[in-house]
Amino acid sequence: MATETHGEAEAGLVFHPMDQFQVTPLFGAGPVEWFTITNATLWMGLSILVIFIILVLGARGRALVPTRSQSIAELAYGFIYKMVEDVTGKDGVAYFPYIMTLFMFIVVANFLGLLPMAFTTTSHIAVTAVMAMAVFLAVTVLGFVKNGFGFLSVFWISSAPLVLRPILALIEVISYFVRPVSHSIRLAGNMMAGHAVIKVFAAFAPLVLISTGIGLVVTPLSILAITAIYALEVLVSFIQAYVFAILTCVYLRDALHPHH
Amino acid sequence: MTGDIVQMGAYIGAGLACTGMGGAAAGVGHLVGNFISAAPRNPSAAGGQTATMFIGIAFAEALGIFSFLVALLLMFAV
Numbered sequence: 033m034a035t036e037t038h039g040e041a042e043a044g045l046v047f048h049p050m051d052q053f054q055v056t057p058l059f060g061a062g063p064v065e066w067f068t069i070t071n072a073t074l075w076m077g078l079s080i081l082v083i084f085i086i087l088v089l090g091a092r093g094r095a096l097v098p099t100r101s102q103s104i105a106e107l108a109y110g111f112i113y114k115m116v117e118d119v120t121g122k123d124g125v126a127y128f129p130y131i132m133t134l135f136m137f138i139v140v141a142n143f144l145g146l147l148p149m150a151f152t153t154t155s156h157i158a159v160t161a162v163m164a165m166a167v168f169l170a171v172t173v174l175g176f177v178k179n180g181f182g183f184l185s186v187f188w189i190s191s192a193p194l195v196l197r198p199i200l201a202l203i204e205v206i207s208y209f210v211r212p213v214s215h216s217i218r219l220a221g222n223m224m225a226g227h228a229v230i231k232v233f234a235a236f237a238p239l240v241l242i243s244t245g246i247g248l249v250v251t252p253l254s255i256l257a258i259t260a261i262y263a264l265e266v267l268v269s270f271i272q273a274y275v276f277a278i279l280t281c282v283y284l285r286d287a288l289h290p291h292h
Numbered sequence: 293m294t295g296d297i298v299q300m301g302a303y304i305g306a307g308l309a310c311t312g313m314g315g316a317a318a319g320v321g322h323l324v325g326n327f328i329s330a331a332p333r334n335p336s337a338a339g340g341q342t343a344t345m346f347i348g349i350a351f352a353e354a355l356g357i358f359s360f361l362v363a364l365l366l367m368f369a370v
Contacts, residue, residue, distance in 0.1 A: 050368040115343070214354055221357040228364055275350035278343065 047235030049228045053155055072159075075151045079141045087136070108136070112277065119281035124288055130170075131284075134163060135277040142223060142269035146262070155223035157216060164216035167280050175287035186290035215279060222272045226265040233257045302370040309363035316356020323348050 057068045064070060087108070090101035098106055112135050116128045138154055145152025153159050175183035187204040189197060236254040240247030327345045331338035 048368070050364070118343075217358060217361070218350065218354040221354070221361040225357055225360045225364065228368075271346060271350070275347060278347055279350075282347075 047231070049231035049235070052151070052227060052231060053224060055156070071151045072153050072156070075144060075153050076141070076159075079137060079144055079153065082140050082144065083136050086140075115274075115278060116281055119278060120285045120288065124281065124284055127284055131277050131280055134167075134280060135273055138163075138219065138276055139270060139273035142273055143266075145223065145227065146265060146269065152223050152227055154219055155227060157220045160216040160220040161212070163276075164212040164219075167215065167283065168212040171280075171283045171287045174284070175290065178288060179290055183287070183290050186286055190291075211283065215276070219272050219276055222268055226261070226268055230258060230261050230265065233261060298370070302366045306363040306366040309359050309366065312359025312362075313356045316353055316359070319352035319356075320349050323352055 055064055055070045055072050057064055057070050058074055059069060062068070086101075087105045090105040091098075093099055093102055095102060109132070112132050113125070113128060116131050117125055120127070141154045142152065144150055145155065175186070179185075187201045187208070189200050189204070192200055233254050236250055237258065238251070239254070240251040323345065327338075327341070331341075
């Protein structure tokens with residue numbers, strides 16, 4: 033890999049930025065089966081605990097004039113409720129609990145992954161693919177239940193010239209099936225890329241301990257870079273959760289009102 | 293120098309895959325630039341469209357992230 037030896041016995045910059053994404057069993061070493069308690073299980077459980085503390089314990093008082101913690105819970109609720117209502121319309125608000133669950137889980141899992149030595153559960157395609165697949169299946173089934181075979185009119189662009197409509201329908205069908213792929217990879221890729229970049233810069237940080245000359249230049253720069261990328265990652269964590277939720281709302285709107 | 297030709301190919305591929313991120317940056321900059329040039333013309337309507345802008349940014353950035361993912365996979369998982 034990027035090993036540098038400065039005439040010493042040990043190699044210098046050996047770094048493995050992808051090691052942080054490994055799923056390891058929590059208790060005892062062994063093969064990871066579907067029932068093993070792993071670090072992924074732990075961090076998903078912690079996400080649910082944090083969501084519980086924010087939403088349930090925060091709004092426990094149910095005061096008319098909210099306290100600080102109730103205010104935070106109400107802000108989160110109101111933000112997502114307004115988004116769902118704006119994008120899906122009045123009849124889409126019935127699906128608000130699902131969108132809220134998705135958004136809260138993703139944003140809390142993303143933020144928890146930013147803690148040092150933490151594991152980002154949403155950086156695994158296994159986690160995001162299940163969520164995206166659930167959204168895709170739910171939206172498709174809902175489309176057929178609500179509209180019957182009229183749901184297929186979502187592929188027939190009536191505002192296009194008649195000659196183009198078959199080709200456009202084919203393109204629309206293909207892009208409809210690509211939706212869960214892009215939906216899941218967007219979140220997993222953003223999380224994995226951000227954390228891998230932090231790790232790569234972090235590998236240059238201890239250079240001052242190995243070779244003091246160039247280390248005095250590289251180490252402060254790399255610490256600045258880590259701080260900047262960390263700030264970007266905080267923003268990206270929130271934005272990716274918001275984008276996942278709002279795209280779910282857009283697909284839901286397509287299912288509920290398939291006529292363009 | 294050590295390493296076999298498979299590793300060499302993987303590293304070269306990783307470097308080539310990084311060129312995809314230039315397109316993503318250009319796309320995102322184009323989007324935000326259009327938004328910034330249009331938003332001050334109609335400030336009251338601009339607030340409602342920030343959500344649309346973020347959706348557009350996510351779509352444009354996603355493909356750049358895909359190419360970065362390919363680069364990372366080639367670097368560390370081949």
